[in-house]
Amino acid sequence: IPYAFLIISGIAAAGLRASWWRAAFVALCLLDVALSPATRELAASIQRKSTPARMEREAKKLDEHLACSQETYVATLSPILALEAGCNIYPELATGPFAFRVADTSTHSLQEELNVVGSSRLESFLEAKKPHAILVGFEPRHDRLFKDYAKREGYVQLDQLFMHRGRLWVAPQP
Numbered sequence: 068i069p070y071a072f073l074i075i076s077g078i079a080a081a082g083l084r085a086s087w088w089r090a091a092f093v094a095l096c097l098l099d100v101a102l103s104p105a106t107r108e109l110a111a112s113i114q115r116k117s118t119p120a121r122m123e124r125e126a127k128k129l130d131e132h133l134a135c136s137q138e139t140y141v142a143t144l145s146p147i148l149a150l151e152a153g154c155n156i157y158p159e160l161a162t163g164p165f166a167f168r169v170a171d172t173s174t175h176s177l178q179e180e181l182n183v184v185g186s187s188r189l190e191s192f193l194e195a196k197k198p199h200a201i202l203v204g205f206e207p208r209h210d211r212l213f214k215d216y217a218k219r220e221g222y223v224q225l226d227q228l229f230m231h232r233g234r235l236w237v238a239p240q241p
Contacts, residue, residue, distance in 0.1 A: 069104045125229050126151035132225060132235060133200055142198035142213060145205035148229060154200075159184040159192065186212050197238065204233040 107139045114120060126148055133139055135153035143149055144164045146156040159182055160167065162167060170178050170185030184192045189212050201217045203210040217224070217236035 096194070105142065121230070122148065122151055123151035126153075129154070129202075129229060132227075132237065135219075139200075140196065140198045141191060141200045141202055143205075144209055144213075145202060145233065148158065148233065149202060157184075157192075157198075166208055167209060167238075189213075190216055199238050201236040202229070202233055203236070206219055 094114075129135070129152040130147060133141070133152070133154060135149075137155050139154045141149035141154045141156055142159060142160065143156065144167055146161055146163060150158050162183070166181070166183040167185060170183045171187045173181070173183075173185075175188065178188070186209070193216055197220070201213050201222060203213045203217075214236070221239040222236035223239065225237060227235070229235060
């Protein structure tokens with residue numbers, strides 16, 4: 068951005084006839100050149116702290132624990148982190164809490180037709196295809212069901228937090 072501004076300012080200054088305006092534009096261009104290193108550092112700092120950059124770092128941490136692949140299923144209502152790590156998610160939970168919240172108002176056959184699952188059949192759903200891990204902490208109103216299942220099935224909770232609040236429960240080794 069500073070360099071584009073410098074070029075535009077230079078073109079505008081070259082076209083002016085009044086010497087005072089030309090001097091003002093030249094001074095502005097010199098100020099732009101002087102501040103460009105700080106601007107570059109600010110842009111780099113913003114990129115390091117951005118949500119996509121944080122998500123990428125957190126996904127790498129998740130991948131280190133799970134060695135994610137298409138065969139590694141993670142049960143979660145926050146699928147973006149697992150997907151970013153390269154793990155697979157359940158299509159029935161892909162909408163996060165949205166379909167999960169209202170799925171129980173529909174019949175079992177309609178849930179299957181719509182490819183969603185609600186709290187009433189979550190346990191039987193997970194029993195049919197056990198997840199390699201369960202990621203909770205992003206949807207506190209619905210996490211209890213996932214945590215209860217993880218505890219009952221012997222999943223181990225890791226101490227590490229993901230995105231400052233997510234907890235990973237890993238399936239017991241056979």
